[in-house]
Amino acid sequence: MSTSCYSNSLPLRIVLALGSTLIATKPHVTVLSTPYLDAYCSACCGPPSQAGLKRCTRCRAVWYCDLRCQNDDWSIHKHECIAIQRWASSAPSSDVAVPGDAIRCLARILWKRQQEGLGSDWAREINAMQSHRSSIPPSAFESHTHMAHSVVRYMGITSPAELSPFGLNSAGDLVDLISRFTTNTFTLTTYSLTSIGVCICPSIALTNHSCEPNAVIVFPRTAGVPQAQEPLMHLVAIKDIGPNEQIVTAYIDVTLPRELRQKALKETYNFACNCTLCTKRDAVDPRAAMRCPKSCGGICPVPTEEDTLTQCTKCKAVVTTVDTVLDALRIGQEALDKAESLQAKDSTKAKHIVSNMIPILISANLTPSCHPLLAMTRLHQELLIADLSTSLTQQLLDDTIRAAARYSAGLTSILPKGHPVRGVALAELGKLLAVDEPSPHDDAGTPQGQARFPPSGPVRLKLGYETLVKALDELVIGFGTDNGGGLIGKEVRDVIVRLEKELGVWTQGVKNVLEDTKAAPK
Template identity: 30%
Template sequence: MSSFQNLKKSRDARRGKPRPNTSSTSGTSGPGVTNAGDGTYGMDDELASKAREVLSTALGIPLGQDEPGLEFLDDPEVEITNVSSYDSHGRKQNVSPGIDNLRSKDQVTGKGKGKVKQPQVSNEHVRKRGKDEVSHELYKSELEGSGIEVHTLPGKGRGLITKRLIKAGTIILKTPPSISALQNQHFQRVCHGCYLTMKERNIASCKNEKERYEKKMRGELKIKLNRCSGCKVLHYCSRECQLSDWPTHKHECIALQRFRKMYYKTYPTKKQDDDDLSWTQASPEPVRALARIIWKRRVEREKNGGKDGIWWKQIASLESHVSKSTQQEVMRLAQQAQHLQHYLSASIPLKGSDVDVGEDQLLPVNMEDFGFEDVQEVMNFCSSFHVNSFTLSSPSLTPIGVSNSPLMALSNHSCDPNAIVVFPNGAKYMELIAIKDIQSDEEILTSYIDLSCPYDIRQRDLKERYRFQCDCKLCEKSKNQGVDWVDPRWCVRHEGCKGGDGKGKMPVKGSKGVVSVKCDKCQEDFKVNAEEVLSVVQKGVDVLDSDEHRQLDYKTAQKALSTLIPNLQKHLPNHSYPLLSLLRLSSVSHTPPQSPKDLQIASKHIKQAYEACYEVYHQNHATPTLILCEYAKLLSLQDSEQTKMVDLSRNIAMKNTIIRNLLEAIEMLTKAVKQSEITFGKGFVVGKELEGILEGCKEEMERLKRS
């Protein structure tokens, strides 16, 4: 069996029972890394024993080549299929530390790492401890003039403290990521320089929709994705984006060319197709991102006479969990470190006799050549990356890769955060934005997990991924909830409540038969069939898990949810877990709508999600803001086809209906634009797109009034 087959086999075996993702629908600061399978690029025992049995061939371009090539392809414009903070499987995306990691365990952040608890820190504690001078010096250039300091906080490690009042909607920090890497499935639709689709890039390049329309009419918007002529894997929207990525990609380019040749030599019956990138699944984005960091470090050391600069010292200061890991987790890290050595080796071109000798071998590199003293240091590096990296998300919060920023990773976690981390205009910059007013001497907090999940699930995810227990105000309230308080994330509906929308506590896991539950509104006891409720809830959780692990296609999701959602709504309010997430998944699976029925279902479910989401999210949080944007966009599609097909001058009733729908769409679009400016700031991609849709609706309204 070839090394390539071994590599694939080891990953497929782990995919049988993938680890849960700690980030999902929205982000982290205990940033998050999202990847397929168990998040590692590890080798099984068989592969480890045959580490030298790898195929390789001569490379297409020399290592010293400094100018990349582009192949100009006639790629059609790729439309954004949704504006949710859901990942490709509809689950709440694993977003950076600020946007609740929607349940992906591969999202990470670097706060309070390894501590049993993350206690809330009072302003008095902050004043007593003062800032961490060493860490603050590391980030001096990035923090200068921001009014933000790095402090060492009791029981939490380092954290970010503001020394000024910060109003909601303020961009607290804006910084380029240290490194980013796309998920493999996005290679052909997202630029690896700015990390935008072609449609997003067109929107970002114009001040407003009017300018975009005028440029389009003049033929000035000709942005296309063109692939690297060397590896034929990564794509770029411009020469500028390719050149900005080339210092790192030139090494990666060699490795990818080598692996492609290795693949086709291993499978000689496979038809060689440059558009078929299925072979790249053997190299998931975490390993590619780790390699990109190492290549960048090597370049920096060469410039500094073999010494590391500030950039690497920031990365090296991030906390590793190796000492707190189980034996199984340590083995996975060791396997990943081995694969990383082989991946780096593929980037080194063979010369002269080495081509013949090493044709069927890919020897692991000596990590000392890249600045590492021993294997332990490499494993600590891999661990700290997973604990401190963010899920790279699109402007609409769809997870598309992994990104790393030591500075952003300093923000600690809270299930009641006052800030989020987002990529509102692509991944050239990541932004830390306040979603609440933050007082002077207060800690800046983001969320590493999905905030729509109930207490037990949040604590499980935090403990498994970040090694701490959260005791924020929400968690303390959830843990010690009194008789009258019912967590809106985990409850049953009281049908017939005199108060109108009463709810009761979810039956305890394992409950049998009919149980009595007290309504939080009318205070009456009502009966719940515990087994029936818990059974249908588990079915909903199973669907989300399948989606999270990329095992659910939209057609299957549509079929399953058509019966599951109504069954859940018999028992749960729309804001309870997992119903809220399933409503969004259903809407995403029907978007863009392919028929009037699709539009009806998508609009119905996103409306229900919008009306319910504020029960579990702060109004300025990214998730409800994007739900509002999705809802407003779908409203703008209502009756668009009828407007074209029906003579409205003769059908007054239809005309009045369309006018009412347009008025509703204009109202929601206006609200969405204003809210998005608070959550993401002015001028971000989704906001510009909404402004264009809003202007179009207003013009249509004027046309109807004149007709």
């Protein structure tokens, strides 16, 4: 595809190898989501050091690593601090004492624009971001207007005249800024891809979307980067990119099937995607696939309400359980939505829903990569990992490893090697396999074909080691080869070194026993 498809798209003249960092830049504005305000620094967006975070004593809502981070943020936080206190004083409950991240991010853009100057490069770059002001659908217009009211209230603006210092001549200009924000905002993530907030970065926002991206956006937190430059946002090539090829990233979760991707892109970004993945119809999409009803090893597309005739691409066996599969897909999606909404508030209930639903989806013959089974497995893994921190039992650890293995297997058939999501999932699985077992089971004498998963003892450690080596191979692509895969790459390397030592001890231990046995008097 040439560079000239969609107005400002990022041009590219040279060949770039996978794993290259194409851009590393600090976003213009970053904001943490409310649940993460006390867990990460509001300036560098890093996790707390051993000394913990320090709270702003005035608004008592935002936290910093130390005085240096607090000072770095003060020129904007001095406005924000007053706004948060004003908002909290009229909030109906403590749950909503701080406005959402979108409102806080928009206000930060406006304060920073005022500070930098309306004619500054900073302001020009924000103004140049694409807006859909003239073609916003009525539903989005309503939500933009609602957001505009909240921004004005949060910033303490009481008349249209008070908008002009921020470069806004009318309320319509604010709605326009909100449209730019919605179209160009990025998710702020940790070095291991947990979403913790939002950010605005006009240069990287020039990249267009594809559901089969050749580049990704990550925050690797590379060793040696001064704290004041963090969070540093990297655009990394995950495929070799040729001359005249457009750099494309994914705006949405590309593990979703076509229909859901199209819906999300239309609603938030106002376009119909016609990338290769959205237009190719010949192959079965693993995001919407089930196993052959005759278990021949082939797969079939899942049936839809419109197309109920589906058969195995290998042996041509026809699926006769169409109604069961359609029901499983429908209730699976409902259960996923419910469990996701409960994850933070009532994780026990969320886990109950997920662990009841997964066997139903598996028995409907869905492949591990099929939606909603893949998303459900990821959620299951997250919930189990959260439980592990409070009670580490062998049963729980093994269940978590099985969920992580199923999730990794599902991702492998969807995402290309080197995609950071794949690398992080493999790293998670490897790290789980490397956890000290509370009560290892005795696998000795189990015939090969019937070996249980996960294994115990040195076999498990070896599997963990191999998984982490594979993970590292992927992480150094997805998080950048030049920085060794960032902080997650370093973490994985540390566990690999530990396992090498432990496996060495095991091997040496076995050798010693063998030698002792040989040397023992008969």
